[in-house]
Amino acid sequence: MINFLQKSINNKGRAYFFLALATLSVVLLTGTMKAAVGFLLIFGTPLYFMEKMHDYSTTGERFTRYVFLVISASVLIFLIAPVLIIMPLSFNAEPYFTFTDGMLSFDSEAYSARWYLDILHNGMKAPEAIEGWWSDMWNNAQWVRAARNSFFIATVSAIIATTLGTLAALGLSRPEMPQRALITSLLISPMIVPLVITATGMFFFYSSIGIAKTYTGVILAHVTLGVPFVIITVTATLSGFDMSLVRASQNMGANGWTTFRRIIMPLILPGMISGALFAFITSLDEVVAVLFIADVEQRTIPRQMFSGIREQISPTILAVASILVVMSVALLTVLELLRRRSEKLRGMSPG
Amino acid sequence: MTTANPSIDQANTLPLKEKLAKTTAIQRRRAFLLTLPLVLFLLISFVFPIGQMLFNSIHNNKVSAVVPDFATAIQQWDGQGLPSEATFEIFVKDLAKAKKVREVGRTVGNMATRINYEMPGSRSLFTKSARKAGKIKQGPYKEALIKIDKKWANPQVWLTLQRASHDISPSFYVAAMDLKYNETGEVVEADELYQIYLDNFIKTLWLAALITFICVLLAYPVAYLLSVLPLRQSNLLMIMVLLPFWTSLLVRTTAWIAILQTEGVINDLLVYFGVIGDDGRIQMIYNQTGTIIAMVHILLPFMILPLYSVMKTIQPTYMRAALSMGSKPFYAYRRVYLPQTIPGLAAGTLLVFILAIGYYITPALVGGQDGLLISNLIAYHIQKSLNWSLGAALGTMLLVVVLLLYWVYNKLIGIDKLKFG
Numbered sequence: 010m011i012n013f014l015q016k017s018i019n020n021k022g023r024a025y026f027f028l029a030l031a032t033l034s035v036v037l038l039t040g041t042m043k044a045a046v047g048f049l050l051i052f053g054t055p056l057y058f059m060e061k062m063h064d065y066s067t068t069g070e071r072f073t074r075y076v077f078l079v080i081s082a083s084v085l086i087f088l089i090a091p092v093l094i095i096m097p098l099s100f101n102a103e104p105y106f107t108f109t110d111g112m113l114s115f116d117s118e119a120y121s122a123r124w125y126l127d128i129l130h131n132g133m134k135a136p137e138a139i140e141g142w143w144s145d146m147w148n149n150a151q152w153v154r155a156a157r158n159s160f161f162i163a164t165v166s167a168i169i170a171t172t173l174g175t176l177a178a179l180g181l182s183r184p185e186m187p188q189r190a191l192i193t194s195l196l197i198s199p200m201i202v203p204l205v206i207t208a209t210g211m212f213f214f215y216s217s218i219g220i221a222k223t224y225t226g227v228i229l230a231h232v233t234l235g236v237p238f239v240i241i242t243v244t245a246t247l248s249g250f251d252m253s254l255v256r257a258s259q260n261m262g263a264n265g266w267t268t269f270r271r272i273i274m275p276l277i278l279p280g281m282i283s284g285a286l287f288a289f290i291t292s293l294d295e296v297v298a299v300l301f302i303a304d305v306e307q308r309t310i311p312r313q314m315f316s317g318i319r320e321q322i323s324p325t326i327l328a329v330a331s332i333l334v335v336m337s338v339a340l341l342t343v344l345e346l347l348r349r350r351s352e353k354l355r356g357m358s359p360g
Numbered sequence: 361m362t363t364a365n366p367s368i369d370q371a372n373t374l375p376l377k378e379k380l381a382k383t384t385a386i387q388r389r390r391a392f393l394l395t396l397p398l399v400l401f402l403l404i405s406f407v408f409p410i411g412q413m414l415f416n417s418i419h420n421n422k423v424s425a426v427v428p429d430f431a432t433a434i435q436q437w438d439g440q441g442l443p444s445e446a447t448f449e450i451f452v453k454d455l456a457k458a459k460k461v462r463e464v465g466r467t468v469g470n471m472a473t474r475i476n477y478e479m480p481g482s483r484s485l486f487t488k489s490a491r492k493a494g495k496i497k498q499g500p501y502k503e504a505l506i507k508i509d510k511k512w513a514n515p516q517v518w519l520t521l522q523r524a525s526h527d528i529s530p531s532f533y534v535a536a537m538d539l540k541y542n543e544t545g546e547v548v549e550a551d552e553l554y555q556i557y558l559d560n561f562i563k564t565l566w567l568a569a570l571i572t573f574i575c576v577l578l579a580y581p582v583a584y585l586l587s588v589l590p591l592r593q594s595n596l597l598m599i600m601v602l603l604p605f606w607t608s609l610l611v612r613t614t615a616w617i618a619i620l621q622t623e624g625v626i627n628d629l630l631v632y633f634g635v636i637g638d639d640g641r642i643q644m645i646y647n648q649t650g651t652i653i654a655m656v657h658i659l660l661p662f663m664i665l666p667l668y669s670v671m672k673t674i675q676p677t678y679m680r681a682a683l684s685m686g687s688k689p690f691y692a693y694r695r696v697y698l699p700q701t702i703p704g705l706a707a708g709t710l711l712v713f714i715l716a717i718g719y720y721i722t723p724a725l726v727g728g729q730d731g732l733l734i735s736n737l738i739a740y741h742i743q744k745s746l747n748w749s750l751g752a753a754l755g756t757m758l759l760v761v762v763l764l765l766y767w768v769y770n771k772l773i774g775i776d777k778l779k780f781g
Contacts, residue, residue: 070689081585084578088660089600091615092607094625098618106618107628173398180394185387192395194770199406201766203718205735206410206755209742213416214409233406236398294608297720301743314610318617318725327618330611337606341599 028053092334099124099327124328128152155313163292166231170288174239175281182247200237208301222304230298235288246280246351279351283344417532417752422474423524425466427454431525443518448501455493478520485511516543532753564734568716574656575663575712583667605661613725616654620645646728654722663708670704710769714762734758
């Protein structure tokens, strides 16, 4: 019997046969096809990846590899599914947070873009009016105002964080830098210190100097939180930097500024842009400091989502979330392209 | 370098050693000056505010600011019986004066709240007495005050007042550690009903450890898979790790609410397939389970990425060598592969644990009652109950743990080794 099993698993055809048998029993047990499709996806896909295994692999090896692939696939699905699942949910025609029967049977009536429209309409004085619709939307719609705030704050803080962070990274990557370890850990600590502590401290201090509940306060907070990301990315870019280029340029009479502008900056620019994007995303996603420091006037998208989740949970939040996911995909693509370019510039192999 | 020109003649006369030392000093100063703007910025916007906040945990002047003369006078009292008639007189006069103050932080109400932390239920004693204190025109003040409220004859009130008159005191750490002062001023365990902070601290550490452990279990196989697959395939799968990593925290929390709530995707699917009945829907969110699931999802990339970058550098030939020499696969894995991944494991574990114990947003949104962490309690005291000193004391305790772990991280791995993507 064991001998028979061993042969069957070793033989790929037989493995598929067993899978088909198991799927059939799932169909019989649950009485639906959907369960069978799910079963096939989770337990069948790993078999495909096992095609490349050597013929001399033992049963134990095959079994371990199979289990390993099933686990890895499940973890990856666990990671990506929540991000993807909100997209179809955001097109729900009903004000529910789940798939309706109509959605599951792909009834076009059950899908609608009403929540995307609601992003614009929420807070508008007269969403149906034709005259003055644009200015009404631009000035009164809550989400639009939150988006304007978010982008303004994120852009300004990313610029400041990148400027200060790049300067500091240039200093840190010099071989003569004194107290490098201490200063590096100080500059990266905003990422490590619990946000509640940072936000509380800033709230008290900024209140006492009168910049709490202002854009200045929020921007200062976001610069602080974005700086570690700039330091890490730019330092990583500088780690492969050829210092003899600097000496060569100085040898030819360039001063510090010219050397930076003409030699260093073009080479570390991809790193700087990645750092800026990191700082930008950090600010765009930050909510704790905003909760403590900002007022209604400085409400950002995450802040608006936070109160949305707490107070009146509606699929509008899912629509906003879907838009943000699409934005992250775009940012991720840019970051990946920058990374490749940076590696090409520094003469490293791609990958 | 143009700046060096004027001193060339002079520099030439110096011995080589000194010249070298001078140049090095200049270069060191230059490197440091580049970091200076950011260091100064962070000192002002980050280090100083936190330091000031932490100072709040031992500093509270709510008594001495309201009744300044009394705060000095009560220090003379030896704690036996009741304070002297003179002290009573100063107290009544201070109280009558304080009644007229409207400035925030200096009202009788502020002092009453401060004392109320240590003597629950004593708030009205102060507000009532302050209203009537103006009417007491002459002595004996002791009897007059006790006539307003009998509690003034209780030495414990005066002991608490004496203790709170010190601007600098450890009282808030006493409270944060679930202790209290008893009638004679000794530190004892607080009533069971009020013992919430240490329990919450332990729960936070335990949940953070559990989340870290789950992350290790889930991240290890995925990181391994990513490290052995051909570049084209692993890049594709890497997107599945990086996309959630770069998606907004609130988006992911929202997604988990949509998935886990009782009317959500998972419960609907289970009902649809008949695993559970419509009335047997499982509560998976707004409790500890919800916090754990959502936080594992959010922190998992922080475990996968360091593990992956270490596993990528491990030579597959080592494992093959061990296997070809007759080792059993598991033994070879345990003795050859696993030890090489320790740096990545340590980096991921520390990072996830550090981030987990300070987490605020996710527990606040999906934690319900029993899923709240220490950060949520701190925020509660800062924003709702306005007991800033207690919030600061809890914050200090959290910060000490985090900084300790950060120090270990720096010693073991080095923060500059951190990379994203």
